[in-house]
Structure formats: C-alpha cells, structure tokens
Amino acid sequence: MIIDCHGHYTTAPAAHTAWREAQQAAFRAGRATPAYPDIPEDDLRASVEGSQLRLMRERGIDLTVFSPRASAMGHHFGDEAVSRAWTRACNDLIARVVQLYPEHFIGVGQLPQSPGAPIAGSIAELRRCVEDLGFVGVNLNPDPSGGHWTAPPLTDRGWYPLYEVMVELDVPAMVHVSAVTNPNFHATGSHYLNADTTAFMQLLRADLFRDFPDLRFVIPHGGGAVPYHWGRFRGLTDMLGRPPLAEAVMRNVFFDTCVYHQPGIDLLFGVVDVDNILFGSEMVGAVRGIDPQTGHHFDDTRRYVDTLGLSADDRRKVYEANARRVYPRLDAALLRRQAVTT
Amino acid sequence: MIIDCHGHYTTAPAAHTAWREAQQAAFRAGRATPAYPDIPEDDLRASVEGSQLRLMRERGIDLTVFSPRASAMGHHFGDEAVSRAWTRACNDLIARVVQLYPEHFIGVGQLPQSPGAPIAGSIAELRRCVEDLGFVGVNLNPDPSGGHWTAPPLTDRGWYPLYEVMVELDVPAMVHVSAVTNPNFHATGSHYLNADTTAFMQLLRADLFRDFPDLRFVIPHGGGAVPYHWGRFRGLTDMLGRPPLAEAVMRNVFFDTCVYHQPGIDLLFGVVDVDNILFGSEMVGAVRGIDPQTGHHFDDTRRYVDTLGLSADDRRKVYEANARRVYPRLDAALLRRQAVTT
Numbered sequence: 265m266i267i268d269c270h271g272h273y274t275t276a277p278a279a280h281t282a283w284r285e286a287q288q289a290a291f292r293a294g295r296a297t298p299a300y301p302d303i304p305e306d307d308l309r310a311s312v313e314g315s316q317l318r319l320m321r322e323r324g325i326d327l328t329v330f331s332p333r334a335s336a337m338g339h340h341f342g343d344e345a346v347s348r349a350w351t352r353a354c355n356d357l358i359a360r361v362v363q364l365y366p367e368h369f370i371g372v373g374q375l376p377q378s379p380g381a382p383i384a385g386s387i388a389e390l391r392r393c394v395e396d397l398g399f400v401g402v403n404l405n406p407d408p409s410g411g412h413w414t415a416p417p418l419t420d421r422g423w424y425p426l427y428e429v430m431v432e433l434d435v436p437a438m439v440h441v442s443a444v445t446n447p448n449f450h451a452t453g454s455h456y457l458n459a460d461t462t463a464f465m466q467l468l469r470a471d472l473f474r475d476f477p478d479l480r481f482v483i484p485h486g487g488g489a490v491p492y493h494w495g496r497f498r499g500l501t502d503m504l505g506r507p508p509l510a511e512a513v514m515r516n517v518f519f520d521t522c523v524y525h526q527p528g529i530d531l532l533f534g535v536v537d538v539d540n541i542l543f544g545s546e547m548v549g550a551v552r553g554i555d556p557q558t559g560h561h562f563d564d565t566r567r568y569v570d571t572l573g574l575s576a577d578d579r580r581k582v583y584e585a586n587a588r589r590v591y592p593r594l595d596a597a598l599l600r601r602q603a604v605t606t
Numbered sequence: 607m608i609i610d611c612h613g614h615y616t617t618a619p620a621a622h623t624a625w626r627e628a629q630q631a632a633f634r635a636g637r638a639t640p641a642y643p644d645i646p647e648d649d650l651r652a653s654v655e656g657s658q659l660r661l662m663r664e665r666g667i668d669l670t671v672f673s674p675r676a677s678a679m680g681h682h683f684g685d686e687a688v689s690r691a692w693t694r695a696c697n698d699l700i701a702r703v704v705q706l707y708p709e710h711f712i713g714v715g716q717l718p719q720s721p722g723a724p725i726a727g728s729i730a731e732l733r734r735c736v737e738d739l740g741f742v743g744v745n746l747n748p749d750p751s752g753g754h755w756t757a758p759p760l761t762d763r764g765w766y767p768l769y770e771v772m773v774e775l776d777v778p779a780m781v782h783v784s785a786v787t788n789p790n791f792h793a794t795g796s797h798y799l800n801a802d803t804t805a806f807m808q809l810l811r812a813d814l815f816r817d818f819p820d821l822r823f824v825i826p827h828g829g830g831a832v833p834y835h836w837g838r839f840r841g842l843t844d845m846l847g848r849p850p851l852a853e854a855v856m857r858n859v860f861f862d863t864c865v866y867h868q869p870g871i872d873l874l875f876g877v878v879d880v881d882n883i884l885f886g887s888e889m890v891g892a893v894r895g896i897d898p899q900t901g902h903h904f905d906d907t908r909r910y911v912d913t914l915g916l917s918a919d920d921r922r923k924v925y926e927a928n929a930r931r932v933y934p935r936l937d938a939a940l941l942r943r944q945a946v947t948t
Contacts, residue, residue, distance in 0.1 A: 406790070413753070413790045448748070448755045453807035453842050457831045458800035465795035485838075489799045489831030495867025496827075499893030499904040500795050525837025531873045551841030562841040 266566070267587040267594070268320070270438070270484055270520045270544030271328035271369075273358060275315045277307040280357055284336065284350060291342045300353055308361055315548050317368060323566050325545070327598075329591065331372035331403050332358055335451050337442035340410030344381040351376040351389055359397040366601075370594055371399040372438065377408040379415065383422065387429050394433045400593040402430070404437035404481075406463050411446030411455055418463055418481075419470035427476050434592045436480035436518075439463045452550035460488025464517065468501060468509065473516045480516050480590055482542060486523035486532050494535040510537075518590055520544030521565045521582070524551055529568035538578045542586045543569060608908070609929040609936070610662070612780070612826055612862045612886030613670035613711075615700060617657045619649040622699055626678065626692060633684045642695055650703055657890050659710060665908050667887070669940075671933065673714035673745050674700055677793050679784035682752030686723040693718040693731055701739040708943075712936055713741040714780065719750040721757065725764065729771050736775045742935040744772075746779035746823075748805050753788030753797055760805055760823075761812035769818050776934045778822035778860075781805045794892035802830025806859065810843060810851065815858045822858050822932055824884060828865035828874050836877040852879075860932055862886030863907045863924070866893050871910035880920045884928045885911060 279301040290297045320328060332354035339347055355373040362371045373393035375386040393399040404426075407413050416422050418439070430437060441459040442451070449455040460483045473479060483490070490497060501509055519536055522544050523529050532541065544565065551562040560567055569582060588595035621643040632639045662670060674696035681689055697715045704713045715735035717728040735741040746768075749755050758764050760781070772779060783801040784793070791797040802825050815821060825832070832839060843851055861878060864886050865871050874883065886907065893904040902909055911924060930937035 411755070413755070413788055415790075417790050446755055448757070448759050448804055448808070450807045450811060450842075453810065453839070454800075454804040457803050457835060458796075461799050461803075461831065462790055462796045465792045466790070468795065469792060486834070489803065489834060492828070492831060492834035492870050492873060493799060493865060493867075495865070495870060495897060495904050496893055497795070498899075499866055499895050499897065500792075502895045503893060523835060523837070524841055525835075525877070527873050527876045528834050528837060531834060531869050534869045535867070551838055551845060553841050553844045555837060555841065557840075562837050 265326040266324060266583045267543065268325045268328040268545050268547070269482060269542040269587050269591075270522055270546045271316060271330045272333045272546065272549060273330060273361065274333045274548050275311045276333065276357060277303050277311050279303050279307065280353070283353065287346060287350060288341060291346050297349060303357070305364065308364060312361060312365070317365065319547050320368060323564055325566065326368070328369055329372050329400065329587070329594065330358055330361065330369040331438075332374045334403065334440050335443045337374045337403070337405060338410070339377045339405055339408035339442055340379060340445055342378070344376065344378040344385055347376040347378040347381070348385055348389070355389070355393055355397060355399070358399075362398070370597060371397055372401040372403060373397070373399045374403050375405070377405050379409045383425050387426055390426065390429055390433070394435055394593070399435070400591045400597070401435045402437050403440040405441050406439055406459055407441050410442065411444030411449045417466040417470070419466050419472045424475070427479050431476055431478050434478075436482055436590050438482040438484055440484055456485055456550070457488045460485050461490055464488065464490045464497070464513075467513050467517060468497065468506060469504065473512065480518065482518045482520060482590065484520045484522055484544065484546070486521060486528060487519035487536070491519065491532045491535050514540050518542050518586065521569055522546045522563070523568070524562040524565070525555070526568050526571060529565070529572065533572055538574070538581055539586060541582050542590060543583050607668040608666060608925045609885065610667045610670040610887050610889070611824065611884040611929050612864055612888045613658060613672045614675045614888065614891060615672060615703065616675045616890050617653045618675065618699060619645050619653050621645050621649065622695070623678075625695065629688060629692060630683060633688050639691060645699070647706065650706060654703060654707070659707070661889050662710060665906055667908065668710070670711055671714050671742065671929070671936065672700055672703065672711040673780075674716045676745065676782050677785045679716045679745070679747060680752070681719045681747055681750035681784055682721060682787055684720070686718065686720040686727055689718040689720040689723070690727055690731070697731070697735055697739060697741070700741075704740070712939060713739055714743040714745060715739070715741045716745050717747070719747050721750045725767050729768055732768065732771055732775070736777055736935070741777070742933045742939070743777045744779050745782040747783050748781055748801055749783050752784065753786030753791045759808040759812070761808050761814045766817070769821050773818055773820050776820075778824055778932050780824040780826055782826055798827055798892070799830045802827050803832055806830065806832045806839070806855075809855050809859060810839065810848060811846065815854065822860065824860045824862060824932065826862045826864055826886065826888070828863060828870060829861035829878070833861065833874045833877050856882050860884050860928065863911055864888045864905070865910070866904040866907070867897070868910050868913060871907070871914065875914055880916070880923055881928060883924050884932060885925050
C-alpha cells in the first residue's frame with residue numbers, strides 16, 4: 265500500500281474557516297467567541313471528495329496521514345485560550361473526516377502552542393488527540409511566534425515534558441511551522457524550509473536523543489535545505505565534535521518526499537538512507553499548479569519516487585514500512601483493520 | 607583563469623580580532639575605544655600565506671574575491687558608531703591584503719549596518735570601499751539584528767538609496783548574514799542557509815528588478831535551499847501570479863558553488879542555468895575538515911565542479927566569465943592588469 269505521511273486539511277468547509285475569523289474578530293474586540301457552527305457531514309464529504317480523495321485515487325495513494333491546515337494553525341494569534349479553542353476545533357474536524365473515511369485518512373493533531381504558554385496545554389491536547397481521537401502523531405511548531413523565533417530551540421528542556429508524553433504514547437511529531445507575521449518571510453516559500461533546516465541543526469548540536477532514544481521527528485519538505493547541503497552538515501558535525509549523523513540524529517529523524525521536482529528527489533535518495541525517507545506529498549498544499557515542464561502537478565511526488573526505480577524492498581520502505589515504523593499507532597490501526605478484513 | 611567569488615578573511619591577525627574584543631568591552635563599559643593597533647605587514651603575510659594562499663595554490667585558484675570575515679561582521683553589536691569603526695577597520699585590512707597580493711585577492715567590503723541605523727552610513731562606506739579602496743562589491747546583511755529578522759525585507763524601499771549607489775558604481779552585493787544571538791539558529795549551520803532562501807523568496811515576490819534592472823545579487827552557499835526546491839519555487843512563482851523566474855529574478859541573481867558534496871553540485875548545475883553560477887568555495891570558512899568519504903576537504907569545491915565534465919565554454923563561464931560579468935570592476939581590473947603585462 266501507499267501511505268502519504270504529509271497531508272493537511274487545506275479544504276476544510278467554509279463554516280470552519282469563517283468561525284476562525286469570527287473568533288479572531290471577537291478576540292480583537294474583546295467580545296465572547298461565537299459558538300462553533302454545526303458542520304453537516306455532507307459538507308465534510310464535499311470538502312475532500314473533489315480534492316484530496318480524488319487526487320489520492322488518481323495518484324494511487326491509499327492512506328493519508330491527515331492533519332489540520334498548517335498555515336492556519338496561527339499559534340501567534342491571540343492568547344492561550346484562543347489557541348486552545350481553535351486547536352480543539354481543528355482536531356475535532358480531522359477526527360470527523362477520519363471517521364467518515366477510515367480507509368483513507370488517519371489523524372494527526374495540532375497543538376495549542378501559544379508563545380510563552382505553559383507546555384501543559386499542549387500535553388493535554390496531545391493526550392486528547394491520541395487517547396480520545398485515535399490520532400497517531402502531532403505537528404509541533406518550533407516557532408509559535410510566526411516568524412520571530414522567540415521560543416527556545418526544540419532541544420531546550422522546556423519541551424521535555426511534551427517529549428516524555430510523546431514517548432509514553434509512542435507517537436512522533438512532524439516539525440511544522442505555520443503562517444508568518446514577519447514580513448521577511450513567506451510561509452511556504454521560505455519560512456517552512458528555514459524551519460526544517462533550523463530544526464535539523466538544533467538536533468545535530470544537542471543530546472536530545474541521548475535523553476530520549478525513542479523520540480522521533482519527521483522533518484517535512486524533504487528536510488528543508490539539509491540533503492542539498494548534506495556535505496556541509498557532515499562537515500559541521502565533525503567540526504563541532506559531535507557524533508556522526510547516522511548515530512546521533514538519523515535514528516530519530518526522518519524526511520518526507522515533499523520536494524517538487526525530479527532532481528530534488530534524486531538528490532534526497534542519493535544522500536539520505538532509504539530507511540529515513542517517508543513518502544509524502546502535502547497535496548492540495550503549498551504548490552497546487554501543474555509543472556509546464558512535465559504536464560503533471562508539482563506535488564504529484566509519487567511520479568518522482570516511481571521514476572527512481574527503487575528495489576521492491578526500498579519501495580515498500582518508502583511507501584509503507586517506514587511510516588508504519590515511525591507511526592506505530594498507524595501500524596497498529598492497519599493491523600487491526602487487516603484482522604477485521606481477514 | 608579561476609576566480610573564487612567567495613572568500614572571507616577568516617584568518618585575520620590576532621591583533622585585529624583582539625581590538626574588536628577591546629572595542630566591544632569598551633562599549634559595554636561605556637569607555638572610549640582604544641586605538642586600532644599597528645599591524646605589521648609581516649603579520650598580514652603570515653595570516654594568508656599558510657592558509658588561503660597555500661590552498662589557492664594547491665587547488666589552482668588564481669584570484670579570490672576577498673571580504674571581511676562574515677560571522678565577525680556582528681552588525682547587531684553596539685551602535686552605529688561601533689559598527690562604523692569596526693567596518694572601516696575590517697575593510698581597511700582587506701585593502702592592505704589586496705595591496706600586498708594584487709594578483710591573488712581583490713576586495714569586497716562589509717557595510718556598517720546597525721539595526722535601525724539610517725542607510726546613509728552604509729552608502730558612505732560603499733562609496734569609500736569602491737572609490738577609495740578599489741573594491742568590486744559589498745556584502746549586504748539582510749538581517750543585521752543577528753537572527754531576529756527585525757529589518758525590512760531586501761525589497762523594501764528603505765534599501766533603495768543603497769541600491770541606487772550600487773547601480774551607479776556598477777557593483778553587486780553578496781547577500782550574507784553574520785553571527786546570531788538567537789539561540790534557535792546556528793550561524794553556518796542554519797542561519798546562513800535560511801538567509802539565502804529567505805532573500806531569494808523576497809526577490810521572487812517583489813518588483814525590485816523592475817525598479818533596478820541593473821542591480822545584481824550573489825546568493826551564496828549554492829542559493830541556500832533554493833536549487834533543491836527549484837520545482838517548489840517555479841510552482842510558487844506561478845501560484846503567486848509572478849513572472850517566470852528566468853525573466854524576473856535570474857537576470858539579476860547568481861548562486862555560488864559553496865555546496866560541500868558532489869550530489870549537491872550536480873543538482874545545482876542540473877537545475878540552474880550555467881550563466882547564473884559563479885565558482886566559490888568560502889575556503890577556510892564554515893567547514894574546514896576533510897571528508898572521510900573522499901579524502902579531500904569538504905570546501906574544495908573545484909573538485910566537484912571539475913567532476914561535472916562541463917564544456918570548455920561552460921567551464922570558462924563558471925570559473926571566470928560570470929564573475930567578470932557580475933563584478934564589472936573585477937573585469938576592468940583584470941583588463942588593466944593584462945594591458946600592463948602585454
């Protein structure tokens with residue numbers, strides 16, 4: 265089967281998005297937030313059947329690891345209560361979609377990471393996502409400030425209580441920033457890629473995985489700038505007196521295949537071990553157009569991976585086995601499903 | 607001939623670096639800065655003969671476009687007067703090295719870009735660098751705050767007076783950040799690469815080159831994450847309704863070859879037009895070790911470029927002609943030298 269580890273609910277119903285706007289307006293005006301709307305099941309079906317589900321069918325993707333729209337997480341906006349309410353609404357909506365299409369989607373949650381807010385709120389939502397909603401992972405924003413980078417690095421001990429629960433629940437985090445308010449950055453054009461590179465370098469420099477040998481991060485967008493500069497990172501590891509990447513980082517860090525042209529995918533597989541690469545497309549996301557050079561969607565990453573001519577074993581790793589290993593709760597869900605079917 | 611467009615004076619004499627420390631200590635203590643030391647010519651010779659010059663000879667590099675150490679620019683430190691004094695000291699030192707070895711080095715300056723300081727100071731130093739010191743370009747820091755990204759984007763009109771003078775003097779800028787005080791970033795491991803990607807996306811989104819058709823930027827470190835994600839940037843150009851990259855950006859933007867492994871260089875040349883690539887190594891810089899996989903220095907980028915098997919014409923572009931085109935004052939200096947020789 266083919267699992268896409270990186271899909272966001274970018275086509276959520278208008279009522280959901282309108283409520284977020286109302287919530288923001290209410291916060292700005294100091295008014296009470298209006299009640300979250302009733303969103304009929306038909307609207308949920310309509311929101312994915314013509315987009316994600318259709319494209320998954322067309323591209324032969326069986327299952328998408330599905331999370332709230334990353335650019336809309338907007339942790340920088342409002343306060344902890346605003347972020348908590350919005351986060352719960354987003355995660356609940358993902359849970360409803362997963363319930364409607366359990367064959368095709370499995371949930372990953374966002375966290376209510378207001379800048380400066382205690383980590384306890386994120387831990388509570390992580391538990392709710394996994395224990396109540398059946399999610400298999402979370403998205404973790406290394407810069408809840410929205411492009412001002414005011415939070416401590418991911419390797420700071422302030423994050424440790426969250427990591428303890430991630431390890432307890434056996435769920436990984438995808439490191440994923442959100443929208444920016446800093447005019448220097450464009451969310452999908454620079455901020456996302458910068459955050460990927462930044463996170464990798466933080467992990468290279470610190471002993472986080474010595475403290476949490478079972479903690480796992482997926483760094484999306486093909487690892488930002490990292491594979492292209494793999495020699496630089498190998499060289500810096502040596503210059504900084506750090507243990508080799510294979511030992512100290514790559515047992516715990518995985519890259520997806522959200523790189524939107526063949527030469528990029530070729531490079532990724534050329535330098536990064538196949539055990540560390542999870543198929544992903546972030547389809548209906550940052551880049552939705554058709555590449556005039558190929559006549560296919562930029563984000564149809566399966567084409568690039570298929571072109572590599574991987575061995576059957578490597579292909580299975582990238583498309584399925586690595587995701588099942590990195591997201592054990594996804595594996596368990598698939599095993600349960602298999603048991604019911606057979 | 608082979609021109610390296612990206613070299614910093616990372617081995618400046620101890621007295622120079624000690625003066626910077628004394629200057630910083632004096633600023634912190636509210637005392638007057640001590641006088642800049644006399645640095646004997648022999649110390650300057652010793653500082654490059656065993657390092658840059660030796661490596662240039664070993665690697666067959668004829669000429670290095672030489673600028674002050676990037677990580678030491680430290681624009682975030684102190685105030686405008688501190689930055690101006692340090693910048694002048696650094697640029698003057700480059701001018702002395704160039705005077706000692708005019709065959710091997712040609713100068714590029716740093717600018718006194720204190721956060722929030724008027725652009726006039728940078729313009730004055732740009733003029734001094736070019737008109738008095740004979741430099742052929744400058745390094746422009748898009749984030750003088752040192753990792754807090756508080757300056758306006760490079761496309762903001764606040765930078766325009768500087769660009770007017772760059773165009774008047776016909777000198778390009780290398781977009782190059784400096785050290786960081788934000789603990790999220792590592793200077794050479796993430797901040798440099800992030801800045802490269804950030805600058806490219808700023809240029810993609812705005813009409814800066816419509817306003818300044820002759821303005822030229824070199825984006826170092828192989829363009830940050832850009833070539834690896836070339837499909838993403840082509841797709842974003844389209845999604846944002848921007849003109850094609852070839853027209854709107856790549857007439858004015860150039861990448862160097864500071865990518866420290868063969869697959870990265872292969873990708874760079876696979877996706878970026880050879881007219882937009884300038885040979886560079888940033889040798890004795892971020893990554894000084896030997897790659898155990900090759901037995902050669904990570905930053906010996908000539909090996910990677912030579913391995914490409916470029917045509918004679920393309921080879922000449924990357925090693926010489928593009929640099930002479932992007933830095934016309936370098937070209938003029940070489941023509942003058944030729945005229946003297948013949």
